Amino acid sequence: MPLPHYITRPHRLVICQDCGLIYTNPRSNRASMEEFYASIFQSDPGALKGRGEDVTQSNFDKHVAQMRPFVESLLDDLGDPKGRRWLEVRCRSGTVAQILGEHGVEVHGVDPFAANVAFARERFGPERFQESSIYDLVGPAQGGFDAIGMLTVHVLAHSPTPSRLLKDCYDRLKVGGQIFVVDKDVTQPRPGSMKFALSGNSAIAHCQHMTLNSLREFVRKAGFEVERAEYLDRWSPLRHVIVVGRKLQVPVDTVEIKADDPRLLHDRLVSLYRRHLVRAPVRMIQRRIGKKRIKMLQSRARLARHRTLKWFKRRLLHEVTPKTRGSSGRPTDRTGTP
Secondary structure, three states, rough: OOOHHHOOOOOOEEEEEOOOOEEEEOOOOOOHHHHHHOOOOOOOOOHHHHHHOOHHHHHHHHHHHHHHHHHHOOOHHHOOOOEEEEEEOOOOOOOHHHHOOOOOOOOEEEEOOOHHHHHHHHOOOOOOEEEEEEOOOOOOOOOOOOEEEEOOHHHHHHHHHHHHHHHHHHHHHEEEEEEEEEEEEEEEEEEOOOOOOOOOOHHHHOEEOHHHHHHHHHHHHOOOOOEEEEEEEEEEEEEEEEEEOOOOOOOOOOOOOOOOHHHHHHHHHHHHHHHHHHHHHHHHHHHHHHHEEEEEEEEHHHHHHHHHHHHHHHHHHHHHHOOOOOOOOOOOOOOOOO
16 A cells, blocks of 8 residues: 655655555665665764764763663663673664673674774774674674664664564574564654654665554564563654564464554554644744744734734724813813713
8 A cells, every 4th residue: 555655755655455564665776775875874973974973982972871771771671681692783883882781791783884883893892893784784793692682773664674684683592582672653753843754865764664563563573472562752753662572492473463454554644744744834933933032923912912902992982982172171071071
């Protein structure tokens, strides 16, 4: 089921009739995808577009401070963290390694941007961080991990091969190991956001767009037992979700698929887009003029309206009870009373 082109331009997005997945169709080929990440993509400090110039200690410290409360909240799922081996997929410059390393976790990482990997190697050692490809993110990593995380960016939405990526993660986990996948729900925009997730360059970077249900089903179809799937109190233009899965001795049966309803999903996205078209220009005006300026203009408008009403009241009163002058020359009403 295709979504309207005015929503998804310049790309064409469709909704799968079987599972409700929103994805780009036709898919970009490998050459065009790699060209995009090399020449256009700039949402990561280590991207080739910026030549890694933004991978600095100050940006690293800032990102650690932002991520710390969320990452540390996962320690309860992990149990005793000391001595555990964790693989972070799309590790960026080592944010998760810094936070979990303080709790005794041995963190390894893979990332497709050389500047990120170089920064992480310099800080944590060369043997634990490796450069990978957007088509084979966990390829360089060895097996035997207690946990695998995709915490810093929404990896599955960017991956051209999300099912294979999760299968690779499954193969590299110990039995009983866990996977932590964070993504964004495309049907849950942040209140007041001026971006619409299905339009512009966002459609190029995202091979598919997730909902809480579709993310859970991706993890389950890879063989994991889903322990929890829930919304987080984290927002970008969209609300973040997390799915935690566990590798069992025998892969979970994936015959039954709990799909999103394609028609309801289609109507929800069209409704969100129309609401975005109405509200975004107002928010843009507010941002450009400034809230203080708007309040001042509103105050002036109220004052002008108040003065106008007073003038009309005086005028009306004058017409109903016109003033006349008595013999003394003082104004009187019609009864002759001064």
